[in-house]
Amino acid sequence: xxxxxxxxxxxxxxxxxxxxxxxxxxxKWLPRPHFLVxxxxxxxxxxxxxxxxxxxxxxxxxxxxxxTKWFPQSMVDIIKTIPISLGQRGDRMIREGTNNGxxxxxxxxxxxxxxxxxxxxxxxxxxxxxxxxxDMWKLQVPNSVRMFLWRACNDSLPTFKNLQKRKITExxxxxxxxxxxxxxxxxxxxxxAAQDVWCQASRQLQKLxxxxxxxxxxxxxxYRKLPKPTLExxxxxxxxxxxxxxDYVHGKELRHPKEIINKVHEDLQCLKENNSNVLTATLxxxxxxxxxxxxxxxxxxxxxxxxxxNTSKNLIGIGAxxxxxxxxxxxxxx
Ligand SMILES: [Zn+2]
Numbered sequence: 001x002x003x004x005x006x007x008x009x010x011x012x013x014x015x016x017x018x019x020x021x022x023x024x025x026x027x028k029w030l031p032r033p034h035f036l037v038x039x040x041x042x043x044x045x046x047x048x049x050x051x052x053x054x055x056x057x058x059x060x061x062x063x064x065x066x067x068t069k070w071f072p073q074s075m076v077d078i079i080k081t082i083p084i085s086l087g088q089r090g091d092r093m094i095r096e097g098t099n100n101g102x103x104x105x106x107x108x109x110x111x112x113x114x115x116x117x118x119x120x121x122x123x124x125x126x127x128x129x130x131x132x133x134x135d136m137w138k139l140q141v142p143n144s145v146r147m148f149l150w151r152a153c154n155d156s157l158p159t160f161k162n163l164q165k166r167k168i169t170e171x172x173x174x175x176x177x178x179x180x181x182x183x184x185x186x187x188x189x190x191x192x193a194a195q196d197v198w199c200q201a202s203r204q205l206q207k208l209x210x211x212x213x214x215x216x217x218x219x220x221x222x223y224r225k226l227p228k229p230t231l232e233x234x235x236x237x238x239x240x241x242x243x244x245x246x247d248y249v250h251g252k253e254l255r256h257p258k259e260i261i262n263k264v265h266e267d268l269q270c271l272k273e274n275n276s277n278v279l280t281a282t283l284x285x286x287x288x289x290x291x292x293x294x295x296x297x298x299x300x301x302x303x304x305x306x307x308x309x310n311t312s313k314n315l316i317g318i319g320a321x322x323x324x325x326x327x328x329x330x331x332x333x334x
Contacts, residue, residue: 019051
């Protein structure tokens with residue numbers, strides 16, 4: 001949740017209307033790929049604070065003489081491309097990483113990659129892995145599996161090593177084998193308990209030899225070495241190896257590897273059947289036109305939620321989003 005909030009905050013940026021609400025030197029308002037705040041060394045002696053001060057109110061255009069006074073020409077050229085409101089439209093907060101401002105899991109993913117690339121340190125990894133990141137969304141697996149893989153690649157699973165890093169637990173060793181630190185790669189791939197599962201999976205998975213400490217690199221190798229159906233099997237297995245570990249940590253017996261393999265094959269079969277049913281079924285006409293989301297009154301918060309039921313498996317999935325009266329997303333729960 002904390003990682004999601006951090007990403008959400010990082011993903012907020014201003015779309016200029018009249019510039020009255022946006023601070024020049026503190027807020028993110030320059031368009032991508034320059035979406036960060038203007039460099040702070042430019043503002044040492046600045047006498048302007050608000051973006052609205054850079055706008056000629058009479059002519060309703062950017063005040064070029066002011067822009068050139070405070071910014072280098074390259075930045076002036078960028079700022080001049082930002083459309084400003086000809087009426088009195090206010091400034092709006094939008095989500096980066098998406099074209100329409102709607103922040104989905106996929107756009108969070110895109111944003112994360114972009115932020116990594118901007119931070120510099122992660123850029124080479126982002127580039128070499130970019131296809132595996134991009135194609136993760138094309139896998140025919142449940143959303144929960146895609147989400148799980150994304151978290152694993154971002155090292156955001158609550159393994160003991162990660163919990164110890166955040167000072168939540170003292171022990172960072174693997175709770176199953178007690179031989180190594182429980183990193184994401186260890187629990188999902190190199191731990192003996194995980195290998196017990198992998199060596200019973202389909203032949204291509206059994207023969208794999210992967211190395212690397214970061215799970216993103218492990219996933220990249222799986223992506224390059226496996227055809228799509230086997231990659232889907234691997235994704236489902238990874239998710240189940242993690243939930244098997246969670247059950248064990250919560251006092252249940254460690255499930256037999258064969259049970260995990262059978263469950264994955266059952267689920268994959270089920271998915272295939274569902275997909276072919278969807279393709280052959282005639283969808284009923286939509287009973288009503290989609291409703292637009294309305295902001296709550298000032299000072300109030302609004303929560304929207306939705307639930308999905310799987311009656312054959314007695315499963316319920318619930319998602320909720322809380323927004324304030326400006327439409328800003330404060331919390332996403334799922
Ligand atoms: Zn282990």
